[in-house]
Amino acid sequence: MSETTVRHAGNRVFIAAVVLTCIWVLLPIYLLAINALSAPAEVTGFPKRFWPSFDLASIQFFLGFRGVTSALWNSVQVAALTMVMAIGAGAPAGYAIARFDFPGKQVFRFMVVMTRAFPLPLLALPLAVLFIRVGLDDTVIGLAFVHTTLALPFAVLITYSLFSGIPYELEEAALTLGCNRVQAFWKVVMPLAAPGIAASAVFAFVVSWNEVFAAAVLTIEHRTLTAFLLQSLDVSPLPLKFAGGAALVVPALIFIFAVRKYLFAMWGIANR
Amino acid sequence: MPRLLPYLLLAPATAFLCLFFLYPFSLVAIDSLTDRGAWSLRNFERMADHWKFGSTFRNTILLAAVVVPLQLTLALMMASMVSRLKRARGAVLYIFAIPLGISDLAAGLVWLAIFEQSGFLNSALTGLGLIDHPQLFLGYQSKGVIFTAIVLTELWRATAIMMVILVAGMGLIPKEYGEAADVFGASRWQKFRRITLPLLKPSLQTALILRVIMAFEVFAVVLALGGTNLPVLMSETYHWQFTMQERGVAAAYAMVILGISVGFTVLILRLLHVPKEARP
Numbered sequence: 261m262s263e264t265t266v267r268h269a270g271n272r273v274f275i276a277a278v279v280l281t282c283i284w285v286l287l288p289i290y291l292l293a294i295n296a297l298s299a300p301a302e303v304t305g306f307p308k309r310f311w312p313s314f315d316l317a318s319i320q321f322f323l324g325f326r327g328v329t330s331a332l333w334n335s336v337q338v339a340a341l342t343m344v345m346a347i348g349a350g351a352p353a354g355y356a357i358a359r360f361d362f363p364g365k366q367v368f369r370f371m372v373v374m375t376r377a378f379p380l381p382l383l384a385l386p387l388a389v390l391f392i393r394v395g396l397d398d399t400v401i402g403l404a405f406v407h408t409t410l411a412l413p414f415a416v417l418i419t420y421s422l423f424s425g426i427p428y429e430l431e432e433a434a435l436t437l438g439c440n441r442v443q444a445f446w447k448v449v450m451p452l453a454a455p456g457i458a459a460s461a462v463f464a465f466v467v468s469w470n471e472v473f474a475a476a477v478l479t480i481e482h483r484t485l486t487a488f489l490l491q492s493l494d495v496s497p498l499p500l501k502f503a504g505g506a507a508l509v510v511p512a513l514i515f516i517f518a519v520r521k522y523l524f525a526m527w528g529i530a531n532r
Numbered sequence: 533m534p535r536l537l538p539y540l541l542l543a544p545a546t547a548f549l550c551l552f553f554l555y556p557f558s559l560v561a562i563d564s565l566t567d568r569g570a571w572s573l574r575n576f577e578r579m580a581d582h583w584k585f586g587s588t589f590r591n592t593i594l595l596a597a598v599v600v601p602l603q604l605t606l607a608l609m610m611a612s613m614v615s616r617l618k619r620a621r622g623a624v625l626y627i628f629a630i631p632l633g634i635s636d637l638a639a640g641l642v643w644l645a646i647f648e649q650s651g652f653l654n655s656a657l658t659g660l661g662l663i664d665h666p667q668l669f670l671g672y673q674s675k676g677v678i679f680t681a682i683v684l685t686e687l688w689r690a691t692a693i694m695m696v697i698l699v700a701g702m703g704l705i706p707k708e709y710g711e712a713a714d715v716f717g718a719s720r721w722q723k724f725r726r727i728t729l730p731l732l733k734p735s736l737q738t739a740l741i742l743r744v745i746m747a748f749e750v751f752a753v754v755l756a757l758g759g760t761n762l763p764v765l766m767s768e769t770y771h772w773q774f775t776m777q778e779r780g781v782a783a784a785y786a787m788v789i790l791g792i793s794v795g796f797t798v799l800i801l802r803l804l805h806v807p808k809e810a811r812p
Binding site for chain 2: 377
């Protein structure tokens with residue numbers, strides 16, 4: 261065999277491996293989609309067909325099920341609050357450690373990085389009692405506090421990397437041209453950082469949307485979608501589970517697509 | 533620069549972390565070590581004496597021990613594929629990253645669609661004529677199958693996060709090393725072993741720490757696929773807190789999870805230590 265034939269064969273194996281890995285990721289999602297888009301009788305029936313019948317009865321059954329719409333709404337509210345709080349507290353901190361040197365900076369960075377070694381959903385255990393005492397038990401905002409704790413370290417590290425990537429000289433130029441600090445930030449830094457901040461906000465939303473343990477521990481009447489699905493796992497019929505699973509997956513697909521450009525900026529720096 | 537400005541900017545995040553991270557974790561520690569207001573180890577004794585504790589602990593460690601190495605290999609393979617791709621890199625990367633956004637509960641339900649009795653695995657097997665009637669894969673007699681299903685689900689769901697960290701890390705390795713190796717006629721495998729892997733250490737460290745801690749937190753996947761047939765630390769914590777209303781024992785479980793998480797973090801930091809000057 262000549263060298264080029266070997267290389268061609270190698271390339272073919274490589275392409276086959278890439279395609280197979282893509283199928284490994286996509287096939288399970290496709291199978292869930294079949295179940296979500298088939299009538300309940302088909303979902304519980306056997307054997308299964310490998311394409312959907314595009315019957316929306318399962319989805320309708322899911323949406324009409326008692327507690328589902330309010331659970332969806334609670335999930336959206338908690339995730340939106342988490343997003344606002346994580347960015348609201350995280351972005352200023354990220355800006356501070358990117359721009360300034362000051363005593364205590366390392367202590368703060370250490371605390372942020374340390375959160376990664378901790379199983380954060382466990383925070384829900386003591387907070388369940390604490391929240392009863394202060395009247396935050398079973399509320400959307402109470403759960404959003406816990407989810408913010410999960411999302412905040414990421415928000416700090418991501419915004420830190422974003423702001424580090426914007427040269428300080430730009431701000432200095434604005435300052436010499438008569439802007440004050442706040443104006444320089446809003447007119448020069450913000451437009452450059454906005455897309456990245458939006459991406460980290462989306463990331464915070466997904467963290468909250470997907471969280472199961474704390475949501476299940478902290479909510480009773482005001483369950484989020486994950487808590488609702490988890491607590492009805494052993495009693496709910498299959499069509500409900502699969503339509504619910506699909507409802508959890510769809511936003512995730514869209515969000516990952518929206519932030520795909522920033523995934524690496526986020527994780528590359530979150531390394532350090 | 534006003535001296536107080538950085539502290540002002542840090543104040544909200546610091547207050548948040550103190551109030552919702554440091555303070556609650558000290559509360560868990562206190563809860564686990566007190567019984568009706570007095571210091572005692574009773575919660576830990578009750579946890580350890582319960583007949584389920586041994587299998588719970590074993591299941592969690594065994595799952596992590598099986599999943600994490602497999603996942604590391606798969607993530608390295610996927611990251612190498614992405615770095616080698618010239619065309620369609622963005623699309624492949626997006627597809628590989630999709631599970632990153634999928635919650636553990638949703639992943640459990642996705643694989644439930646495959647493994648349940650009227651599911652796709654049974655349909656495919658009967659369709660191919662390999663079995664004549666559907667099997668009960670996830671029953672309480674077949675813990676091995678439940679374990680395998682959980683391993684597959686975890687592999688499917690959480691490899692993406694390691695892959696993304698490793699791709700980012702590979703991007704930081706200077707091209708000159710690879711070019712120099714080419715000049716000396718190194719093979720692809722030699723380049724991977726001698727250049728990529730050693731220089732990837734900091735990223736491997738981050739990926740492994742994140743992933744190992746996630747493995748000890750495994751919860752919804754197990755409940756979705758195995759119900760209560762395969763107890764793990766997190767599901768027992770939930771059970772003691774919620775069903776049994778025994779907060780002390782739940783806190784003791786939390787301390788165990790916390791202990792092994794911090795222990796393994798320190799271990800990984802030690803094993804994959806890279807001096808600051810040696811980083812790419």
